[in-house]
Amino acid sequence: MLYPPETRVLDAAREQARALRGDPNHTVAAAAMDTLGRIHTAVNDYPFTGGPCAELVVLGVAAAAASGPLVTIVAVGDGDRDVIAPCGRCRQALLDKHPDCDVIIRDGDQLGPVNVRSLLPHSYRHPDAEPERFVRFSAGYFEAVRDGRKTATTRLNDPCEPGPAWLLFEFDDVYRRLPGLIDSVVSKRFDEISDDDARLEGCERADELRAGLRGHYPAITDADTVEVVRFHVTGAVG
Template sequence: LLPGDSNHTVAAASMDTAGRIYAGVNVFHFTGGPCAELVVLGQAAAAGPLVTMVAVGDRGRGVIAPCGRCRQVLLDQHPDCLVIVPGDGEPDLVPVRKLLPHAYNSPEAAPERVVRFNPRYYDAVLDGSKTATTRFDDPCAVGPAWLLFEFDEGYKRLRGVIESVESKRLDQLTDEDAEQEGGMVAADLQNGLRGHYPAIQPESPVDFVRFRVEQTSTWT
């Protein structure tokens, strides 16, 4: 609970890939005290990548969107974080990159990355029968990454490495691509993507991402 004074008016909380929660409040000061989201980042400094963030205001304001500075810091340090923001009625869950279009990308940031998967793919990723994923408007980067699966019981995660990211049109996906996705043919892969992404079109650019698993699973 906030103490009810003008120095602490916003609280924030975030979750990491292990399902641990970090919370903090803002510290107002005329010299420029930190926002609640930045306090949370400090609390979670040793946690690895954060996957969700939310802030709420005092006096019944409810969920509030992060300021511009917090958006930039989150994008630099936790680019795969989803942020809860006010919506039309209910709050919305939005990728942080959507909150800061045409953002500056800090070359020194070197953040840990997260790639989310539907939990039904966990066994196939673990046994190596699924070594690729196709993404629409969901960028990945070559290098180490947490492969994250959200089950009802909690997160399950694998350490992995993104080996390559190839951009192509939806209608250019091949049977070879689909086989790496998990034993499909191109038509099945394209139809599955159309079902998952209603806005996707045959000419839409998608990223075909190849990866490998580096570590066995961990329940958290």
């Protein structure tokens, strides 16, 4: 399932692909959205010595625009190929530079976003990459996080690390972000979530928080490991 921001990214890539018009040196288009909601587009370059894929070119285009971390990316082939999955080299580059980015791929007849980490299980991690990070939130939490009433989030299979990170809020068709700092990340069993954890998230009791998490993660079990991420806002809306 694609949400409106992801649909905008896909539409931009498809439009760029249609503009290629059978050029044998440029056969794939890519589009990527940053945390400000800006969309960057590019195409591959295929000289006789070989050349960069469209995904790698769009990373450079976005970097030249001082985009910061990328939220969503997709590649579209020319002709009737439509959405295509990134090659191994592109997956590694995305993981190194934008580990929180979602990639739109085709799964059977369905299109949907998956995090780039899931495209490279047991992957190599570049020790000097130091990518800019972000953490996704539902738009409904924006005011509570901005005002300091919510200073924790509990995640399942969504790794976070201590350090600077954008706190990204996904409204229907736009993003809003706050500069933040991840103070700590503690792993625990789902059934070990405490009342203290709940209060940091704006809930009164642990069972209230667990009920909300079950709504967000329907398949979660008491034995699953979650990460309790504590953070604070460090500045004004970006």
